[in-house]
Amino acid sequence: MNVQSTVLDRYSEGAKEVQPDLCCPVSYNTELLHALPKEIIDKDYGCGDPSRYVRKGDVVLDLGSGAGKICYMAAQLVGDKGQVIGIDMNDDMLALARKHQPDMAVKLGGNRVRFTKGNIQDLALDVDAMERYLEKAPVSNARDLASLTLWQSKQRLEQPLIADSSVDLVISNCVLNLVSDAEKQQLVQEIFRVLKPGGRVAISDIVSDEPIPVHLKRDPELWSGCISGAFHEQEFLQVFVDNGFLAVTYDKWEAAPWQVVEGIEFRSVTLTAIKGASSECLDKGHAVIYRGPYASITDDEEHVFYRGERMAVCERTFHFLTEGPMKNDFIGIAPAIEREPIPWCAPPGTKRPVAETKGGIISNTTNSGCC
Ligand SMILES: C[S@@+](CC[C@H](N)C(=O)[O-])C[C@H]1O[C@@H](n2cnc3c(N)ncnc32)[C@H](O)[C@@H]1O
Incomplete structure (x- = not known):
């Protein structure tokens, strides 16, 4: 199964029509929802509310911003000195989120949100710039591929999409589970890289109470439906600890599972963590x-x-x-x-x-x- 294309197809559908199977009940701060268009509220595929952790003046990065609901909620909390960046790999989701940007800028009294195309496991790669490069230099042989790889390395280094130590708070709502298992380590390393020293993490996601067997992981419906790509409940914390985060905590743990598949419970949690202010002892x-x-x-x-x-x-x-x-x-x-x-x-x-x-x-x- 190609994880990325399965996920792309599923969320392109989700941008066009509401997908009830992808909706997990969440209680949001309703005051922040008043300003949002109904379409953005309806096309909500989150499983928690990481906007609760946003502070005034923060630079916030939302991984897998979808229709933009959490970004537009966060924009009301950061105030005019803050900034919110939504990153998503799906053009249809980005178009939906951007459609309401002019209206939202008027309502918020300024344009504090931007939506950008990228892969959350590779936050330095500017996917729009790469697509422009590929229009001019399509890949049709090994030599072209080597040139592309070289271009990517240079772009990541010289003009990273999200720079090192540039973000106060990384949030995400039901997205980390959609990244392939092989790339989950790199994803957490990238979160660490982009955070400022002392920066915070608040991630709402789905975890499983038992290891997930391979046949469930290979099921495209279950994977793209935020189920079989979930972290195991202990591993989710551990991967943040292993990558240098401090104070790694389950701040929220939903008692009732969202789904049960073959006896395995999948529930919504919110993990919080901090990047230490310095590494020198x-x-x-x-x-x-x-x-x-x-x-x-x-x-x-x-x-x-x-x-x-x-x-x-x-x-x-x-x-x-x-x-x-x-x-x-x-x-x-x-x-x-x-x-x-x-x-x-x-x-x-x-x-x-x-x-x-x-x-x-x-x-x-x-x-x-x-x-
Ligand atoms: C379950 S939806 C959640 C959307 C949004 N956070 C919300 O609360 O409604 C997952 C979103 O993450 C995006 N996504 C999944 N994997 C991604 C990846 N590796 N890089 C960037 N975006 C990704 C999808 O395109 C989709 O918009």
Whole structure:
């Protein structure tokens, strides 16, 4: 089965006529839907609402933007300093999303959304530019193919469609499952590449509760219908951890499965994660105390935090733990006088002697903001 052409055909139909089989019930923030044309609301093939994670001023990239609903919702949240880019490989979907752009620009008070043609597993490749190249230099033999490959490498490097470290928030609604298994690793690497340091991810997608057998994966209806290409529920988290993301979390987990096929449950989830602000570990004498309630916890970089102990951390980990999504779980102790920075990341379980932290600047003393 050619995954890409099966998916292209299915979503070209979906752009022309509403496909009830592709619709998964989702409760959206209805206030954001008022401004949207009915056609965009109806041709919704999402399975969650990643627009909930958008902040004012964000540059947002929506992978597999389809008719553009999430992009137009996000555009209302980013405000006039923000920007939303929808990327999709399907011309019919892009045409549908772009059709309403002038009206939406008037309603939103500015044109903050653009829709661009690309493959989400190769965010540097400018597919429109490649098609223009192919008109002039069609591929009919191995030599032409080698020229195309060279052109692609140069284009990715010199004028990437989505530049390195250019996006605050990558969102996606029911699309990652449509990418071939062979390209799923590369897809997550690409998400990492385009995010700014400290950038966020919010992906709504379908996961399976058991491994999916090959005969289901080879079924074009099940694959293009967002079912048999789904990640397994543990693998979905793991692929983000393996590619360097921090704080990888299921922020939403639908109790009821959307579909059950041969006893395998397929349900909608929303994964959130963060790209670390820097990769350099410098020791300046910082410590954190894990509040509990567990005896200890271990992060994805294998730091171990014992409840109530002053644990040594590098400056990068200190800021992540005391300012990031787990900030309510940690008390921070910054050194009163920072020592000369030494490249060092604390080996698992390293404690910071009390004498070294006395007089330090203590932060996050309460986790509730209440007395
Ligand atoms: C299930 S629909 C979801 C559309 C939209 N996110 C929504 O919430 O309605 C999947 C969309 O992803 C696009 N798509 C699938 N695989 C893609 C890929 N590898 N690269 C770019 N777009 C892709 C399809 O063309 C289609 O528009």
